[in-house]
Each structure stands twice: as C-alpha cells, then as structure tokens.
Amino acid sequence: MIAVLLVLALVAAWEAYAQLSGIDEFVLPAPSAVVAALHEDRALLWSNFTVTAGEIGLGILAALVLGLAFSVAIHFSAPLRRALYPLLIGSQTIPIVLVAPLLVAWWGFGLTPKLAIVALVCFFPIVVSTLDALDRVNPELRKLMRTFGASRWQTFRIVEAPAALPGVLTGAKLSVAVASIAAIFAELAGSEEGLGNLMLKAIPQFQTARAFAAVLILSAFAVALFGLLALAERRLLPWAHRSEGAAT
Amino acid sequence: MLTRIRAPEEAPPKVQTELGSVRLRDVRKTFAARRRGGAPVTALDGLSLRAAPGEIVAVVGPSGCGKTTLLELVCGLAAPDAGTVEAAPATLMAQRDLLLPWRAAADNAALALRVAGVARDRARRRAAALLADFGLRGFERARPYELSGGMRQRVAFARTLLSGRPVLCLDEPFAALDALTRHEMQDWLAGALAIAPRTVVLVTHDVEEAVVLADRVLVLSPRPGRVIAALPVDVPRPRLRTDARLVALRERALRELRA
Numbered sequence: 001m002i003a004v005l006l007v008l009a010l011v012a013a014w015e016a017y018a019q020l021s022g023i024d025e026f027v028l029p030a031p032s033a034v035v036a037a038l039h040e041d042r043a044l045l046w047s048n049f050t051v052t053a054g055e056i057g058l059g060i061l062a063a064l065v066l067g068l069a070f071s072v073a074i075h076f077s078a079p080l081r082r083a084l085y086p087l088l089i090g091s092q093t094i095p096i097v098l099v100a101p102l103l104v105a106w107w108g109f110g111l112t113p114k115l116a117i118v119a120l121v122c123f124f125p126i127v128v129s130t131l132d133a134l135d136r137v138n139p140e141l142r143k144l145m146r147t148f149g150a151s152r153w154q155t156f157r158i159v160e161a162p163a164a165l166p167g168v169l170t171g172a173k174l175s176v177a178v179a180s181i182a183a184i185f186a187e188l189a190g191s192e193e194g195l196g197n198l199m200l201k202a203i204p205q206f207q208t209a210r211a212f213a214a215v216l217i218l219s220a221f222a223v224a225l226f227g228l229l230a231l232a233e234r235r236l237l238p239w240a241h242r243s244e245g246a247a248t
Numbered sequence: 249m250l251t252r253i254r255a256p257e258e259a260p261p262k263v264q265t266e267l268g269s270v271r272l273r274d275v276r277k278t279f280a281a282r283r284r285g286g287a288p289v290t291a292l293d294g295l296s297l298r299a300a301p302g303e304i305v306a307v308v309g310p311s312g313c314g315k316t317t318l319l320e321l322v323c324g325l326a327a328p329d330a331g332t333v334e335a336a337p338a339t340l341m342a343q344r345d346l347l348l349p350w351r352a353a354a355d356n357a358a359l360a361l362r363v364a365g366v367a368r369d370r371a372r373r374r375a376a377a378l379l380a381d382f383g384l385r386g387f388e389r390a391r392p393y394e395l396s397g398g399m400r401q402r403v404a405f406a407r408t409l410l411s412g413r414p415v416l417c418l419d420e421p422f423a424a425l426d427a428l429t430r431h432e433m434q435d436w437l438a439g440a441l442a443i444a445p446r447t448v449v450l451v452t453h454d455v456e457e458a459v460v461l462a463d464r465v466l467v468l469s470p471r472p473g474r475v476i477a478a479l480p481v482d483v484p485r486p487r488l489r490t491d492a493r494l495v496a497l498r499e500r501a502l503r504e505l506r507a
Binding site for chain 1: 320323324325338339340342344346348349350359360362363364391392393411413
C-alpha cells in the first residue's frame with residue numbers, strides 16, 4: 001500500500017517536472033508520453049517483447065537444467081567439487097560486455113548467443129543456492145536413512161532432493177533479475193529484434209518514450225516472473241515456510 | 249493442549265519382528281581432534297554391554313560421556329577402534345523426530361518400507377494401520393507441522409517399528425517434549441513395547457525415564473564412558489512412577505552418577 005503511494009507520488013513529481021520545466025521530450029519523456037508510446041507502439045513492443053521474453057525464459061530454463069546437473073554431480077563427488085567449484089566462481093568473473101560480441105561473431109544474430117549469455121549469468125546463483133541447500137540437509141537424516149539400509153541414491157531422491165527444492169527456487173528467483181539485464185546486454189551486442197534492440201534503435205531516433213516503454217515492459221515481466229516463482233514456492237512447498245521442519 | 253494418549257490395547261500387533269540381541273565387549277572409540285594440534289577425544293573406553301532379545305536396557309550418564317556414540321556403534325554407523333560389537337540390525341530414533349516436512353504422517357511412517365522397495369499403496373496402508381493403533385487415526389495425511397510434538401514423536405516411533413529392525417536405539421527420544429507430554433509418552437511407549445516387543449537400547453539423561461521403562465539400567469562414567477553400575481529393575485509392569493521401589497532405584501542411580 002505504502003509502496004503504491006510512493007510510486008504514485010514519484011510518477012506525479014516526474015510528470016510535473018517534465019511538463020513544467022520545458023525539458024525536451026527526447027531527453028526526459030513525461031510518464032504520460034511513455035504511456036502514450038506504450039499504446040501507440042503496442043504491436044511493435046509486443047513483437048519485440050516476445051523475442052526477449054523467449055531469450056529470458058529459455059535462458060533461465062537452460063541454466064536450471066545445466067545448473068542442477070552440475071550441482072548434483074558436484075554433490076555426489078568430492079573430487080569433482082574440488083575440481084569444478086573454482087571454475088564456477090571463475091566463470092562468474094567473465095566480463096559479459098566483452099564476451100557478448102564474441103559470441104555474436106561465433107553464432108550470429110540469432111537466439112543462440114542470447115541463450116548462452118543469459119544461461120551463463122543465471123548458472124551461478126542457481127548452482128550456489130542449490131549446493132548450499134544440499135549441504136544444509138540435516139546429517140542425522142542421512143544417518144537415519146543409512147540405518148534403514150538406504151542407498152546413496154535413495155537418500156538423495158527421498159531426502160536430499162526435496163529438501164533442496166526451496167534452495168533451487170531461491171536460485172531461480174535470483175536469476176530472474178539478472179537474466180533480464182543479461183538478455184538486454186546480449187541484444188545490444190548484436191541482434192535484429194528484441195526489446196534491447198528496440199531501445200538501441202529508439203534513442204538515436206529521438207524516440208526516448210518508446211525506449212522507456214520497453215524498459216517498463218521488461219521490468220513488469222521480471223516482476224511477474226518473480227511473483228510466479230514465489231507463488232509456485234508457496235503452492236508446492238508449503239512446508240518450507242514452517243520452522244519445525246527437520247530438514248531445514 | 250492435553251491429549252489422552254492411551255497405550256494400544258488391541259492385542260494383534262501390526263509389526264511382528266524376530267527379536268535380536270546386542271553385545272558390546274571392551275569397546276573403545278576415539279575421535280580425531282576437532283582442531284589441528286588438539287588432543288584426540290576418547291568417547292568410550294572399555295565399555296561392555298549386553299541386551300538379551302526383548303530386553304530393554306537403559307543407559308544413563310553425564311553429558312558428553314559418549315552415549316550417542318554408543319548408539320551409533322550399535323546401529324553400525326561407526327566402527328569401534330578396539331573391542332567387538334555384535335548386534336542384530338538396529339535403527340535409531342533421535343531426540344528430534346526427524347520427520348520429512350514435505351511428507352504426510354503415513355508417508356513418513358512408511359519411509360523404511362519405501363526404502364526396502366515396498367509399493368507405495370501397500371506401505372501407506374501398513375503405516376496407516378499402525379498410526380491408528382497409536383491413536384493417530386484421521387491424521388494419516390497431516391503434514392508434520394500440523395501435528396503436536398507428542399504426535400510427531402509417535403509418528404517417528406511408528407516409522408522406527410515399521411523398519412522391521414529387531415533392535416531399537418532410542419537416543420533421548422522425549423527430551424525435546426514438555427514435561428507433561430514426556431510423562432504421557434513414556435507411559436505410552438511402555439504400552440507400545442509391551443504389545444510389539446523389541447530389544448531396546450535407550451539412552452537418556454533422565455534417570456526417572458530409565459527406571460520407569462527399562463529392565464536394566466546401566467550407569468556410565470564421565471568421558472571416556474564405561475559402565476560403572478548395573479541396576480536391574482525387577483518391578484512388574486505396568487509401573488507407577490511413584491512406586492517405592494522405582495523411587496529407591498532412581499536415588500541409587502543418581503548416587504552412582506554423582507560418585
């Protein structure tokens with residue numbers, strides 16, 4: 001409620017400033033101008049949005065699949081952990097600004113380099129929070145499973161994997177925020193469509209309001225995706241929010 | 249909240265298991281130092297213990313005398329550094345119920361059956377039948393966080409029984425409960441064991457719990473733990489905790505503990 005009021009007040013102040021100060025519209029468009037752009041360019045914005053949304057969604061999905069496989073492999077093998085964990089942290093220091101144009105040079109203007117960049121950025125939060133959750137499983141539960149004669153794999157399937165699910169979702173939520181930025185970066189490095197491409201073209205055409213509209217759409221998408229994951233968490237893992245769970 | 253917890257009275261026990269014995273001889277267990285340069289810790293030294301098939305042996309001792317280590321040896325979770333451990337297959341029930349929060353009560357109770365490869369529906373039916381015996385009819389589908397502490401502990405005990413292991417190792421099973429529930433659960437456990445007998449090694453720091461439940465009470469020395477006194481509890485069941493013989497035994501055990 002307070003957040004809504006705060007946003008409304010900010011928007012009102014912004015509108016007043018843009019109208020009264022006589023500032024050029026291509027330097028700072030008024031909120032009303034952004035809304036007008038949203039309406040006028042809706043077809044253009046929508047077609048570009050579907051492209052970027054696909055990059056973000058598929059990129060996160062790829063990161064989830066690869067990240068989970070990577071986490072499980074590391075979880076089962078201590079030598080693998082020692083060998084690969086430093087590489088994971090190293091991968092996170094790769095400057096994307098530098099790599100993105102290279103990937104475009106290798107793979108062209110299509111979907112592949114965008115997926116690679118989004119996945120690269122999302123991989124780290126997913127792996128770290130998944131491994132963290134796996135490590136925090138109560139060791140007494142593992143002992144209990146051993147007294148039941150459970151195999152390593154049974155213990156993983158019955159105890160460790162479900163216990164780590166909230167961690168996986170946390171990683172996915174974290175990656176939603178970085179994925180949008182990564183997708184825009186990837187599009188700036190070379191693309192023919194997408195919201196980032198649209199922003200890049202709008203500024204030199206003095207269509208600043210259109211660029212703002214694109215940003216607005218992207219933010220709304222990220223918030224919606226985040227909300228969707230939070231909802232899934234509450235629906236699928238109601239126990240994760242109770243304090244008395246043995247596995248947490 | 250005060251729930252009436254009755255011992256299961258219906259005669260046919262749902263889980264019959266062949267009884268097994270436990271025998272530890274001159275066992276020593278040493279742990280490497282936690283910190284570099286620290287001295288290794290000897291948890292148990294020269295400890296001998298026997299539990300005959302169907303016998304309930306309670307082990308009391310000061311904190312840190314290696315009681316939990318003793319149970320891990322019996323359950324085969326650790327190997328002794330010296331001496332021998334011979335025990336029928338055993339399973340552990342800990343102070344915390346260790347129920348899986350995402351599984352319903354019946355599915356938690358059926359955990360060992362599922363591990364052993366029993367089909368889900370059959371495992372669930374057997375678990376539900378035992379839960380009903382334990383006064384949990386209607387709670388089969390409840391998640392652990394919807395149950396009280398005493399109810400959760402009963403689900404954990406059902407899970408332990410359904411594992412079919414002839415030896416039960418109970419590690420302070422009621423220490424996390426409030427005093428009233430603890431008393432009720434002790435009486436309940438005595439009733440449950442009368443119907444589904446098991447060889448039990450019960451570790452506790454509660455001397456009263458030991459004399460109320462056990463056939464024999466062993467007193468351990470401070471670390472490194474070994475048995476310094478063995479007190480047979482020749483009092484017929486059901487027992488009243490105010491029984492003069494039990495009170496006398498409790499005092500004796502406490503004297504031995506302080507010695």
